[in-house]
Amino acid sequence: MVANEKPVKQDEFTSPDFYCIDDLLSEEHRMVRSSIRDFVKREISPNIEDWAERNHFPSEIVRKFGEIGAFGPTIPETYGGGGMDYISYGLIMQEIERGDSGMRSTASVQGSLVMYPIYEFGSEEQKKKYLPKLASGEMLGCFGLTEADFGSNPSGMITNISDQGDHYLLNGSKMWISNSPEADIAIVWAKDESGRIKGLIVERGMEGFTAPTIHGKWSLRASCTGELVFDNVKIPKENILPEKDGLGAPMMCLDSARYGIAWGAIGAAMDCYDSARRYALERIQFDKPIASFQLIQKKLAEMLTEITKGQLLNWKLGVMMNEGKATTPQISMAKRNNVEFALKIAREARQIHGGMGITGEYPIMRHMMNLESVLTYEGTHDIHLLILGQEITGIQAFK
Ligand SMILES: Cc1cc2nc3c(=O)[nH]c(=O)nc-3n(C[C@H](O)[C@H](O)[C@H](O)COP(=O)(O)OP(=O)(O)OC[C@H]3O[C@@H](n4cnc5c(N)ncnc54)[C@H](O)[C@@H]3O)c2cc1C
Numbered sequence: 001m002v003a004n005e006k007p008v009k010q011d012e013f014t015s016p017d018f019y020c021i022d023d024l025l026s027e028e029h030r031m032v033r034s035s036i037r038d039f040v041k042r043e044i045s046p047n048i049e050d051w052a053e054r055n056h057f058p059s060e061i062v063r064k065f066g067e068i069g070a071f072g073p074t075i076p077e078t079y080g081g082g083g084m085d086y087i088s089y090g091l092i093m094q095e096i097e098r099g100d101s102g103m104r105s106t107a108s109v110q111g112s113l114v115m116y117p118i119y120e121f122g123s124e125e126q127k128k129k130y131l132p133k134l135a136s137g138e139m140l141g142c143f144g145l146t147e148a149d150f151g152s153n154p155s156g157m158i159t160n161i162s163d164q165g166d167h168y169l170l171n172g173s174k175m176w177i178s179n180s181p182e183a184d185i186a187i188v189w190a191k192d193e194s195g196r197i198k199g200l201i202v203e204r205g206m207e208g209f210t211a212p213t214i215h216g217k218w219s220l221r222a223s224c225t226g227e228l229v230f231d232n233v234k235i236p237k238e239n240i241l242p243e244k245d246g247l248g249a250p251m252m253c254l255d256s257a258r259y260g261i262a263w264g265a266i267g268a269a270m271d272c273y274d275s276a277r278r279y280a281l282e283r284i285q286f287d288k289p290i291a292s293f294q295l296i297q298k299k300l301a302e303m304l305t306e307i308t309k310g311q312l313l314n315w316k317l318g319v320m321m322n323e324g325k326a327t328t329p330q331i332s333m334a335k336r337n338n339v340e341f342a343l344k345i346a347r348e349a350r351q352i353h354g355g356m357g358i359t360g361e362y363p364i365m366r367h368m369m370n371l372e373s374v375l376t377y378e379g380t381h382d383i384h385l386l387i388l389g390q391e392i393t394g395i396q397a398f399k
């Protein structure tokens with residue numbers, strides 16, 4: 001070791017499985033989880049505090065994610081995907097977010113918000129052209145739905161396309177777009193002249209298209225976030241996603257991504273819990289490990305309870321996803337619940353770590369700051385509550 005170089009801290013994570021949920025997993029599920037966990041320990045954990053501190057997106061991770069099958073695990077192998085089920089997909093998201101929510105954002109945007117719409121709504125030519133390169137990490141994609149004045153209400157979007165005969169002209173802008181500054185393609189949602197929302201594939205380098213970085217984030221600092229700006233961008237007609245239009249199309253993508261978030265949040269929660277458990281056993285105050293105090297035990301017991309509930313919610317939701325039966329409100333419930341409790345667990349874990357909890361020596365503060373974004377993106381915490389409220393009462397309370 002060179003003088004003054006910080007020793008690399010070992011990632012000693014072990015996952016809690018209080019209700020033996022492993023018994024519900026297949027051999028393949030366990031293998032997938034273990035390979036992603038090893039990858040996170042090897043490639044993400046030793047570097048993540050540095051990346052986050054420097055607000056650095058490690059672009060080399062894109063190829064590495066491609067190599068381990070983190071992009072589009074449920075997309076058929078014929079298009080370069082993993083051909084796996086939704087439980088495997090969930091476990092991959094859980095393990096990556098155990099490492100960092102920003103890293104999981106990169107992977108879930110690519111899989112659920114870029115590959116999924118091309119696979120579900122794209123033409124055969126589009127699938128062949130883009131999916132294998134996105135799966136391998138040769139290409140990075142982003143998803144542009146949110147606009148500066150239309151976040152929770154994307155139906156109000158003003159980004160638009162006008163038909164010019166042999167092509168469309170795209171105008172407008174998108175805000176808060178994960179991966180955008182580094183992306184090779186963007187799936188953009190825009191209104192046509194009749195006000196119908198269409199999905200289109202915009203490629204880096206098209207004239208009039210820029211993707212400036214959004215600076216100053218205190219959350220998801222190892223993930224890059226930016227805008228998408230379109231000034232009379234000429235879009236060939238073959239770049240329109242032909243098989244589905246209307247707001248339902250991007251909402252289907254969000255269902256898939258929110259499902260991944262429900263698993264990912266439990267990953268972050270498990271990391272906070274595991275770190276707090278180990279710290280509590282090692283940290284001596286009043287001549288005893290702090291783990292011997294009832295108030296610390298209460299915190300740990302409640303954390304484990306919520307993690308176990310979240311794991312069970314995820315597993316059952318995964319089964320329903322595999323059967324094609326999971327509904328939007330069911331996905332909303334899992335995303336909302338698991339992110340809320342992950343954030344609460346991060347805050348409790350921060351207290352258990354005392355002053356050390358605010359430093360990069362432990363993952364807690366980074367998870368906590370990350371989870372603030374996760375609580376808001378892909379439908380805010382309150383919007384998911386309103387989705388559930390509508391399901392329960394039949395009354396829409398958005399407007
Ligand atoms: C780091 C990050 C990455 C993101 N990545 C992407 C991406 O890749 N692609 C993309 O398209 N978007 C992305 N987003 C955007 C994200 O989805 C939006 O931020 C989110 O939908 C909320 O929109 P908003 O920020 O405009 O908040 P607003 O919609 O303005 O909401 C502000 C507050 O008002 C509340 N509110 C709004 N309407 C109602 C209502 N009817 N009833 C009660 N309360 C209401 C909300 O719950 C919230 O608390 C990202 C955001 C962040 C922070």
